[in-house]
Amino acid sequence: MTAMAAPRAAATVGTARRRSRPGRRFVLNAVVIFIMFLWLIPTFGMLFNSFRSPADVASTGWWTSIVPPWRFNLDNYVHVLNTNGMGTAFVNSLFITIPSTIIPIAVAAFAAYAFSWMQFPGRDVLFVVVVALLVIPLQTTFVPLLKLLGPQGIHLIGPGVGSFVAVWLAHTGYGLPFAIYLLRNYMGGLPREVFESAAIDGAGQATSFFRLAIPMSVPALAALAIFQFLFVWNDLLVALIYIGAANAPNLPLTVTVANLSNSLGGEWQYLMAAAFLTMLLPVVVFFSLQRYFVRGITGGAVKG
Secondary structure, three states, X not given: OXXXXXXXXXXXXXXXXXXXXXXXXXXXXXXXXXXXXXXXXXXXXXXHHHOOOHHHHHHOOHHHHOOOOOOOOOHHHHHHHHHOOHHHHHHHHHHHHHHHHHHHHHHHHHHHHHHHHOOOOOHHHHHHHHHHHHHOXXXXXXXXXXXXXXXXXXXXOOOOXXXXXXXXXXXXXXXXXXXXXXXXXXXXXXXXXXXXXXXXXXXXXXXXXXHHHHHHOHHHHHHHHHHHHHHHHOOOHHHHHHHOOOOHHHOOHHHHHXXXXXXXXXXXXXXXXXXXXXXXXXXXXXXXXXXXXXXXXXXXXXXX
C-alpha cells in the first residue's frame, strides 16, 4: 500500500504544480505589461504632443487629447521640416550612419575570420590588444585624430564631403574593437567540420569566408548592425567635433535637434515632433532585425 501511495502522491504534487504555473505566468505577464506601459508613457506623451497645437500644449496635459474631441494635425511636423532644416539634417544623418555602419562591420568580419580560422604569428596577442581598446575613452582620441584629419594632416575636416569621410573613419575606428570581439567569438563557435570539409574539397580562405562564415554569421552581423546603427544615429559629440558647428549644411539630426531646443525655448510641440522624427528610423531598424538580435548577442557572448 505504501509503495503504491508514494507514486500517487508524487503525481498529485506534479499535477498541482502544473495547475499553478498558468496562474504564476499570468501574474508575470501582467507585471511585465505594466512595466512596459510605464516605460512607454513618456513616448506616448511625446507622440501626442507632437500632433497638438501650441495652445493645447500650453493649456492642457497630453492625456486630455486621448478622449474626444480630437484636434490632431501635422502642422508641427511641417513647421519643423520646412523651417528648421530638419529634412536636410535627416539626409545628413543617413549619409553619416549608413557608411559608418557598413564599413566597420565589413572590416570586422574579415578580421574576425582571420582571428578565428587563420593561423599567423601573434594572433592571440593581437586579439587581446584589439579587445583592450574597448576600455579607452573615445574623448582621449579627439586631439590626435583632429591633427591627423584636420589642416595639419590630410585636410578632411572642413566644408564639403571631406567632413563626412572624417566622421566615417572616426566611427569605424571607434566601432571596430567591439565589432571584432563580437564577431570573432561568434565565428569561433561555428562548426569546425564544415570548414575542414570545404578545405578538403579545395576551397580557399576566400571561399570559406564568403560562402560559409558570412552566411552562418548573419545573426551576429544583424545584432552588430543594430548596435552600430543606433550608436552612430544617436551620436552628437563625434559629429560635432569632426564636422564642426560652423559647417551647418553637413550637421546631422542630433546636432540640429540640440540647436532646436535652444532656439525654440518653450515651444514644446516642435521639440516633440523633432524628437519623434529622430527615434522613428532606429525603431524601424531594430524591429526589422530583432529576430536576429538575441541569437547574435548570446552566440557572440558564450562561444569562442
